[in-house]
Amino acid sequence: MEKSTEKVCVGVFAGAHGIRGLVKIRSFTVDPNDLFSYNLLYDETFTKTFKPKKKSLNKNLIIAEIEGINDRDKALELKGKKLYVRRDEMPKLPEETFYHVDLIGLSVFTKKGEEKGKITEVFNFGAGDVLEIKTSDNSVVMIPFTKKDVPEVNIKDGKIVIADEQWFVGIKKGEEENV
Numbered sequence: 001m002e003k004s005t006e007k008v009c010v011g012v013f014a015g016a017h018g019i020r021g022l023v024k025i026r027s028f029t030v031d032p033n034d035l036f037s038y039n040l041l042y043d044e045t046f047t048k049t050f051k052p053k054k055k056s057l058n059k060n061l062i063i064a065e066i067e068g069i070n071d072r073d074k075a076l077e078l079k080g081k082k083l084y085v086r087r088d089e090m091p092k093l094p095e096e097t098f099y100h101v102d103l104i105g106l107s108v109f110t111k112k113g114e115e116k117g118k119i120t121e122v123f124n125f126g127a128g129d130v131l132e133i134k135t136s137d138n139s140v141v142m143i144p145f146t147k148k149d150v151p152e153v154n155i156k157d158g159k160i161v162i163a164d165e166q167w168f169v170g171i172k173k174g175e176e177e178n179v
Contacts, residue, residue, distance in 0.1 A: 007046065008090060008101050011035055011083040016075035017063045022055060023075045025062040025083070032062055037091075041083040050083060096147075100129075102155050103145075108133050110165040117141070119160070131160075135168065143167050 014024040027035045033054070035041070041050045052064035069075050090099065100122035108116045108131075121132040122145065129145035143149055143162060152161035 006087040006101065007042070007044075007084040008087050008099070009082045010038070010041065010085050011062075013078040013081050013083070014061055015079045016072045017058075019072045021065070021070040021072065021075050022063055023052070023066055023069065023078055024058075025052060025064055026060070027062055032057060032060065035062065035083075038085045038089060041085060044082055044084060046084070096153075098153060098155065103131065103153070103160075105158070106153075106155070107159045109159055109161050111161060111163065112165075114165070116162070116165065116168050141167050 010029055011025050011027045014026045016022070017024050025035065027033075029035055036052070036054055039051075041052065042048065043050075050066055052062070052066055055063045055065060057063070066075075066078070069078070087099075087101065093099065103119050103122050106119045108119060110116060117133040117135040119131050120134045120140075123130045123132065123142075131143045131145050131150070133141045133143060135141060149163055149167075150160050151163050154160070
């Protein structure tokens with residue numbers, strides 16, 4: 001599946017709210033309200049569609065109404081199901097801004113041109129984005145996704161360039177650190 005037609009997870013049903021079938025949705029968009037800017041949301045297989053109607057925002061969870069869901073039991077059946085949009089439906093971003101899904105799978109190179117691995121995940125623990133990189137020996141390295149640490153991102157060529165290869169120098173399996 002090409003990047004332009006990939007599905008992108010934008011939220012997940014987090015449970016029921018009350019007894020009348022309202023659902024809680026955890027949005028993965030920067031602003032939770034952005035979830036409502038998409039015409040339709042899809043299940044993982046793209047066979048079922050959802051058009052949530054926002055009721056409120058409660059502790060970073062959206063409380064919404066879903067057509068056809070009118071009691072707590074039906075709302076609870078949705079818990080844990082992820083909500084997707086097509087990648088090509090997402091807004092175009094300004095230059096030097098990237099969707100996490102577009103970074104995953106990119107090859108990681110040093111400034112000298114040495115390939116170090118591939119990006120397997122992008123995390124944000126609150127202080128900024130962090131790239132998880134899996135090396136050829138199946139080690140995992142995490143690098144801050146900053147302009148200083150990752151000066152070049154080339155989505156078209158499928159690669160990033162890191163500023164310092166010292167991120168990949170460390171303890172090898174079976175060795176202990178001398179303290």
